[in-house]
Amino acid sequence: MLLVQFKTESGERRIGILHEDLVRVVNGYASTLELARAAIAARATLGELADAAAGQEHFRYEELAAAGRILAPLDHPDPAHCQVTGTGLTHLGSADTRDAMHKKIGGEVESLSDSMKMFRLGVEGGKPAPGTPGVQPEWFYKGDGSIVRATGQELDMPDFALDGGEEPEIAGLYLIGDDGQPYRLGFAIGNEFSDHVTERQNYLYLAHSKLRNCGVGPALLVGELPAHVEGVSRIRDKAGQVRWEKAFVSGEQNMSHSIENLEYHHFKYGLFKRPGDVHIHFFGTATLSFADGVRVEAGETFEVESPIFGPALRNRLAIRETQYVKVKTL
Incomplete structure (x- = not known):
């Protein structure tokens, strides 16, 4: 449904x-x-x-x-009560692009980058027996409900950003019950949208690179996620023509972590079990246009599509002007 x-x-x-x-x-x-x-x-x-x-x-x-x-398929009347988060290095094949972005020049040939170490941990311990905690994944915070964009809305890239690139992902959508129990409503296709140039400068800038808009929807898939999910990510130019396109896969069959393990390591924190809150949690990707040298320009459109999620998610890239902020003393 x-x-x-x-x-x-x-x-x-x-x-x-x-x-x-x-x-x-x-x-x-x-x-x-x-x-x-x-x-x-x-x-x-x-x-x-x-x-x-x-x-x-x-x-x-x-x-x-x-x-x-x-x-968007899930929201809250008060955006502050919608938490948007995600995990990375969760998909088989996802480490190659990240490793190329993060690996330091001049290190020993046999040494592993921090990205590859994290990925290996997930491969070795990301799918424990049900009801048992596995290795914790990379985790990041994106923002509250105010950053979520529905299909057809623009993704705003702040003018201080160095890049605005898509990340075609599946997101889990949740509601915390009155007793603090997390309930998964289902899943939605998403565009996690990040600043990969900022992240590439130093992996410690990952937190900065994730504080951006994201696209979610248009539909909520009720029930369990299939083990294998296929989709296509596209960049359309200002005339609507496809200038980049690539297939992607997701689902646990293509992941180094189980959904249960990713959920456990998010909701194990008490602050994420506040009754009445909703959560949108991205599960990661292995496919980026940035990895193919594509730089998306304002006015171009991101398109993420997977048949099991119904219609495609489409968001045009826009640049938002920001002002220098100087704190005042009271």
């Missing part, structure tokens, strides 16, 4: 079940968050509750998308 959040022409929020181009309205709920809270209270699955509440009213997805009325 695929769920989509959107706005009507009058501005009302709705949630619906997506099937091909038809979005069938789920009655009684204005958002994914409301539906998830009700599912927890009813001890039902998200899919069961959505299916039971689906009515006859429907909309055409392409019409909603063309009008810019598609929303």
Whole structure:
């Protein structure tokens, strides 16, 4: 089942079940968050509750998308209560690009970069037995809900950034129950979007490079993630023509960590189990246009698509002007 959040022409929020181009309205709920809270209270699955509440009213997805009325598949009325985070070096093959970015010149031939060491740890201990903690992955913070962009919205690159490049990834979407229990609502396709030039200067700049917008959606895949996921990442020029395209794979079959292990190492921290909060957690990638020497320009469009997630996620790159900040003493 695929769920989509959107706005009507009058501005009302709705949630619906997506099937091909038809979005069938789920009655009684204005958002994914409301539906998830009700599912927890009813001890039902998200899919069961959505299916039971689906009515006859429907909309055409392409019409909603063309009008810019598609929303991110999960959000919170207060963006400060949506935490956006992620993990890296989680996919088989993901270490090669990172190693080339981080490896220091002049080291011993047989020495491993920190990236390769982290990757090896994941390969050796990232898939423990269920219910058992494995090796912890690389982890990063991206921001709160204010950085999330729905399909059709622009990804703002601050003017101090050195680069704005896509990272086609799968994200887990979560709600923390009133008792502090994390609940996974499902998964969505995403563009984690980072500054790879800043990161390449020194891997200790990774934290800076991740404080950027991200694209999520348009649809929430309810249920478990298939072991093998295929998709395509594209860069379209200002005329809409494809100037770079590459297939990517994800899912546990193509990962060095299990989803359970990545979730454990995020939610083991008490501050990420605050009742009522929502979380969007990116699981990593092995495919970047940056690795192929592509520099995306303002006005060009990122496109991330995978059939199991429905329509493609499309976001145009824009540059946001910033001002020098000087702190005042009180």
